[in-house]
Amino acid sequence: MEIKLKNGIGNLKFGMTENEIIKILGKPNKRFVDEDDDNQIISEWNDKKLRLTFYKNFENRLGYLRTKNENLTFNQNKIIGQKTEVVKNYFKNEIIDWEITEYHFFVDYFNENYWLSLHSEFANIVNFEMGVPFNENEEYDWPELSLPITRVWRNGG
Numbered sequence: 001m002e003i004k005l006k007n008g009i010g011n012l013k014f015g016m017t018e019n020e021i022i023k024i025l026g027k028p029n030k031r032f033v034d035e036d037d038d039n040q041i042i043s044e045w046n047d048k049k050l051r052l053t054f055y056k057n058f059e060n061r062l063g064y065l066r067t068k069n070e071n072l073t074f075n076q077n078k079i080i081g082q083k084t085e086v087v088k089n090y091f092k093n094e095i096i097d098w099e100i101t102e103y104h105f106f107v108d109y110f111n112e113n114y115w116l117s118l119h120s121e122f123a124n125i126v127n128f129e130m131g132v133p134f135n136e137n138e139e140y141d142w143p144e145l146s147l148p149i150t151r152v153w154r155n156g157g
Helices: 018-025 084-090
Strands: 030-033 040-045 050-055 061-067 099-102 107-111 116-121 124-131
Touching: 018 040, 018 050, 018 061, 084 107, 084 116, 084 124
Parallel strands: none
Antiparallel strands: 030 040, 040 050, 050 061, 061 124, 099 107, 107 116, 116 124
């Protein structure tokens, strides 16, 4: 499951519809409306440790993802469970500045340009989040949907 900055992960691409994603991943284990934003539908796939958010006011299109999947990679480097500083270094050609927020039990590393978050506990990455980024007009910068839709989710990604 390779991270594609500003686009998605694996063969899941921001802007795909919920039905297109279901054709790839199968039926989610859980689906609910976000209690804080009734415009967002969240679907979870337990075996993939993947949670996807679809935006109702954008034709149920994929706009945000969260994962703890151990097979998540960037430039073929594993992300989840790796040392935070090592993972940040994987992104050094794309991301120079991270906004760092420290909480009692974890640290969040966020980059606005890529709308990407790394969550770290005990100096290891435990969670990855990414959303469709914004353009200079403060509108979603949806990628072009040119990836073929396939039913295969190989080796966790």
